Amino acid sequence: DTGVSQDPRHKITKRGQNVTFRCDPISEHNRLYWYRQTLGQGPEFLTYFQNEAQLEKSRLLSDRFSAERPKGSFSTLEIQRTEQGDSAMYLCASSWGAGAEKLFFGSGTQLSVL
Amino acid sequence: SQELEQSPQSLIVQEGKNLTINCTSSKTLYGLYWYKQKYGEGLIFLMMLQKGGEEKSHEKITAKLDEKKQQSSLHITASQPSHAGIYLCGADTGANSKLTFGKGITLSVRP
Numbered sequence: 651d652t653g654v655s656q657d658p659r660h661k662i663t664k665r666g667q668n669v670t671f672r673c674d675p676i677s678e679h680n681r682l683y684w685y686r687q688t689l690g691q692g693p694e695f696l697t698y699f700q701n702e703a704q705l706e707k708s709r710l711l712s713d714r715f716s717a718e719r720p721k722g723s724f725s726t727l728e729i730q731r732t733e734q735g736d737s738a739m740y741l742c743a744s745s746w747g748a749g750a751e752k753l754f755f756g757s758g759t760q761l762s763v764l
Numbered sequence: 765s766q767e768l769e770q771s772p773q774s775l776i777v778q779e780g781k782n783l784t785i786n787c788t789s790s791k792t793l794y795g796l797y798w799y800k801q802k803y804g805e806g807l808i809f810l811m812m813l814q815k816g817g818e819e820k821s822h823e824k825i826t827a828k829l830d831e832k833k834q835q836s837s838l839h840i841t842a843s844q845p846s847h848a849g850i851y852l853c854g855a856d857t858g859a860n861s862k863l864t865f866g867k868g869i870t871l872s873v874r875p
Contacts, residue, residue, distance in 0.1 A: 654806070681861070690868075692852050692854070692866050695864070741806060741807070745861065748860075750795065750863050751809065755807040755808075758806055760804065
């Protein structure tokens with residue numbers, strides 16, 4: 651087990667294009683979180699899954715954003731019609747059970763929208 | 765909503781020096797987490813503090829929680845270049861183990 655894996659590590663896209671990121675959590679972790687971090691800021695919560703159920707979404711997650719975790723294992727985060735303001739690091743974290751101290755973060759996907 | 769203010773914004777110290785960074789919350793802290801982040805990387809969990817007056821240490825890093833002041837401090841003794849990075853504090857919002865983070869403090873250690 652190599653920890654939380656995110657793919658790709660970097661993504662450069664043109665404004666208006668769609669992008670999809672993948673997160674593979676630590677196996678058997680039932681909770682999965684997505685955060686977004688812009689330069690000079692701390693991570694901001696986007697959404698949270700328990701198994702395959704998406705239990706909470708932040709107001710930051712506009713209609714252009716969609717996240718899935720179809721089989722309760724890996725998750726995808728899709729951004730449609732990207733805007734320059736979407737440029738950020740997208741971090742995935744997973745845990746088994748409750749307690750933020752149990753969270754393991756991935757290395758993130760750095761998105762640049764030109 | 766809860767806000768966390770970290771100070772100073774950035775810090776440059778000479779190797780071997782001690783340093784302290786702070787995290788102040790706008791609301792009562794029920795759980796305070798310290799993370800370290802290398803530029804462009806994910807977050808590495810350092811310590812969790814839950815009770816007022818609690819103090820924890822890991823190697824040369826000590827963190828304290830002052831519940832009355834709604835503040836936590838993180839102290840590094842005899843800093844080394846390996847301590848360089850971004851230090852983030854996060855507060856447990858109590859719902860779904862979701863964290864609210866401060867902006868982070870960038871620490872540079874000059875050899």
